[in-house]
Amino acid sequence: MVAIFRQTAAAPGIRRRRDADMKPSAIASTAAHEAGMRAEADLVDAVRGGDGGAFDELVGRHMRRAFAVAYRLLGQRQDAEDVVQDAFIAALVKIETFDRSRPFGPWLLRIVANRAINVRRARTLRHAEPIPVSAASGGESPAEAAERSERRAALQRALAQLPDQQRWIVELFEIDGFTGPEIAEMLDLADGTVRWHLHAARQTLRAALGPFATRTS
Secondary structure (H helix, E strand, C coil), X not given: CHHHCCCCCCCCCCCCCCHHHCCHHHHHHHHHHHHHHHHHHHHHHHHHCCCHHHHHHHHHHHHHHHHHHXXXXXXXXXXXXXXXXXXXXXXXXXXXXXXXXXXXXXXXXXXXXXXXXXXXXXXXXXXXXXXCCCCCCCCCCHHHHHHHHHHHHHHHHHHHCCCXXXXXXXXXHHXXXXXXXXXXXXXXXXXXXXXXXXXXXXXXXXXHCHHHHHHHC
16 A cells, blocks of 8 residues: 555654764764754744844745645645645744744644644635646556556545545655654644554555555565
């Protein structure tokens, strides 16, 4: 089942260990993360001081992921764009409440997610656009193309049968590459709740796509 989704590059967070016990690459990654947090904290301070350019930089850093969250929750490009614009304005208004000792991204994405969920509840949305899939290779046979199309349709049907929150979580994780803790933060859920929803969704999808696994085994 996982092969049907786009693979994610997200990896589990690095456990806190003494530097002496960490690999050089892990130390470098941690240092880069901390440097990034400091840089964003400085940008937040500049925004609080009235620097519009600093806010533009924050927007640029997080626009892609903010749109991914809004689109995943709403399923409509125009609705997602509207929500992201509103969320950035709300973030600017609320910037004084942001705790600069924490990462800016999760704080912003929670605002995006909350607004997207509210819009979804308030509107009757058009049918969601299908989840994009990568194009077939040039050497794909007609039979392979037909099976891929059938498999995609089966996946769409299986996803549509999941509860909304469960579908959002599995799509944000498997397709958009967000980590479990990031999803928990933006949807205001416990990490364990997100893991449970991922497990339950995967069980449902695996059962729905079982015939395709049988064909290729």
